[in-house]
Amino acid sequence: xxxxxxxxxxxxxxxxxxxxxxxxxxxxxxxxxxxxxxxxxxxxxxxxxxxxxxxxxxxxxxxxxxxxxxxxxxxxxxxxxxxxxxxxxxxxxxxxxxxxxxxxxxxxxxxxxxxxxxxxxxxxxxxxxxxxxxxxxxxxxxxxxxxxxxxxxxxxxxxxxxxxxxxx
Numbered sequence: 001x002x003x004x005x006x007x008x009x010x011x012x013x014x015x016x017x018x019x020x021x022x023x024x025x026x027x028x029x030x031x032x033x034x035x036x037x038x039x040x041x042x043x044x045x046x047x048x049x050x051x052x053x054x055x056x057x058x059x060x061x062x063x064x065x066x067x068x069x070x071x072x073x074x075x076x077x078x079x080x081x082x083x084x085x086x087x088x089x090x091x092x093x094x095x096x097x098x099x100x101x102x103x104x105x106x107x108x109x110x111x112x113x114x115x116x117x118x119x120x121x122x123x124x125x126x127x128x129x130x131x132x133x134x135x136x137x138x139x140x141x142x143x144x145x146x147x148x149x150x151x152x153x154x155x156x157x158x159x160x161x162x163x164x165x166x167x168x
Contacts, residue, residue, distance in 0.1 A: 007075040
C-alpha cells in the first residue's frame, strides 16, 4: 500500500470537512491523517488528507472528491517534491538517571521542552514526517506517558505562492 498526501482546496463553508470525510468513509478510502485550516483568503480552506492504497484507489478518491460542490481543486503532494510538516507533543516520565539523556536527544532533534514537572516533561517537535518518526523511534526506550500528533500539512515547493487559488 502506498501513502498519498492530498491537498484539497475547498470553499470555507460550514460542514465542508464533514462532507469530505463522509465521502471518504462512504467509499471506504482510509484516512491516515486529516488536517484543515483557513488560507490567507477567509473564504478558502485547505484540507490535507493522507490516504493509502493503490493507483486505482487514489484515482477514485480524487474523482469522487472533485464531485463535491465545495471542492475547488486537489493537488497530489509527492513526498520528495513537496513541503510537508507536522507537529508532535510527547509527555515523557524521567528520573535522575535518564533526564540528561532525554535532554540531549531533545537538543539533537531541535525539539522544545514546553512543560516540566518534577517527574515528567512535554516535548514538542515540528518537522518532516520522517523526522517525527525518527524522534519517536529514538524516544521509544523511555517511558512515554502520552503523545499527540497533528497530522501532515503541506504545499508544493517553488514559487507558487497562490497554488491554492487554482480552479479544478
